[in-house]
Amino acid sequence: MSVDRGTNLLTMRDIGVRFGGIQALSGADIQVDEGDIAAIIGPNGAGKTTLLNVISGMVLPNDGTVLFDGQDISTQPPHKRARLGVVRTFQNLEVFSNMTVLENVMTGAHRLVEYGVLASIFKSPGYHAGERRLRELAIDRLEFVGLADKAHHPAGDLPYGSQRLLEMARAMAAKPKLLLLDEPAAGLNTKETGRLAEIILAMRDDYGISIVLVEHDMDLIMEISNPITVLNFGSVITTGTPREVQTHPEVIAAYLGEDD
Ligand SMILES: Nc1ncnc2c1ncn2[C@@H]1O[C@H](COP(=O)(O)OP(=O)(O)O)[C@@H](O)[C@H]1O
Ligand SMILES: [Mg+2]
Missing domain, CATH: 3.40.50.300 (P-loop containing nucleotide triphosphate hydrolases)
Structure with a gap:
């Protein structure tokens, strides 16, 4: 299937989400182009699932805008976004x-x-x-x-x-036009994760689906995704290629600071 590789599909600008006293996301900018397998990584509690919820409409942000296919969907409910092609899987x-x-x-x-x-x-x-x-x-x-x-x-x-x-x-x-995957490799063994990687690549290559991938398995992330956005305490530290992200000093520091 032909995909318009490089055409913008999703733009999130200056996204802020508060839960009571917790600032789950602040000033987050994310862009996904057609054909991307865009990864979101970061320590536990960094705001990754919240970000997916903001894309799917399960959480409405306190600040910022979400554009999908050039349309402002910031205030649209989940079922309307699903109809536009925004589909998700859950962490559990x-x-x-x-x-x-x-x-x-x-x-x-x-x-x-x-x-x-x-x-x-x-x-x-x-x-x-x-x-x-x-x-x-x-x-x-x-x-x-x-x-x-x-x-x-x-x-x-x-x-x-x-x-x-x-x-x-x-x-x-x-x-889906845009599929949001929340930790799809959680609980999978190495062989199953390899199979999952093939499936995700084929979703993009054979079905023209663009993907936002939240995942802890760094080998999987580095193998199949680009760009990679790193979140820490609700803010984007950096977005870049696997190589750029792996050598970024703040990214290394964020992960060294994690206890699990
Ligand atoms: N519905 C909610 N109510 C209150 N706090 C929440 C809610 N969802 C997430 N949080 C908090 O927001 C922060 C980010 O959570 P989350 O997006 O689940 O992180 P991650 O997926 O990166 O582990 C955490 O501090 C979490 O406890
Ligand atoms: Mg999560």
Whole structure:
């Protein structure tokens, strides 16, 4: 798929978020271009998840603006942003364990099909056609992450690493333009993390999805992302290439100061 590499997709200007007495973000500027796998790194509590919440609309900033595709979305609710193509995964696993793998992925795609309440109650032809398209889309995304053979298994029976991949498939079923991933490698072993890296790269290269990646696994970050933004105490220390960030004195100091 062709992506307009280099065209601006997301611009966050001077973002400030306060929770009571805590300044979770201050003066944060972030820019993501089409085709970027843009990483956000920083010690625990630096404001990474809050930043993703500001992009998805779950947190409205006290200061600053969020532009997506040239449109000011600063005050738009999450479902409107999802409709524009801003989709996220969560830091903690959010799989519906009593639903099948396929049903889980279909929940991700439901916003794409517009049929009214009556159509779904009376199961009209439009409803059936819509459900069929959702199924096909969901199966395609399961094939993409390598879980198609598990489509009819209860999601809760999958091993943890596969549940993480299921979340990726579900997010992709929503046809994101910009996908926000909050610590997707958490709890994965080295082999699973390698597979995740391939999947993230293919999301960009085969599906034209731009990505904001919050992650603690530095090997993964350095391997697949550019640019990298480093947050500390809610402020951006620097944004640069993996090499620039790794040799930046303030970045080294921020990480040396971390206890975990
Ligand atoms: N809903 C909230 N209410 C109060 N404080 C919060 C809330 N969400 C995050 N914080 C605080 O904001 C800061 C940044 O948190 P977070 O964005 O989760 O950091 P990170 O993801 O980098 O670990 C932390 O001090 C955290 O305790
Ligand atoms: Mg977090």
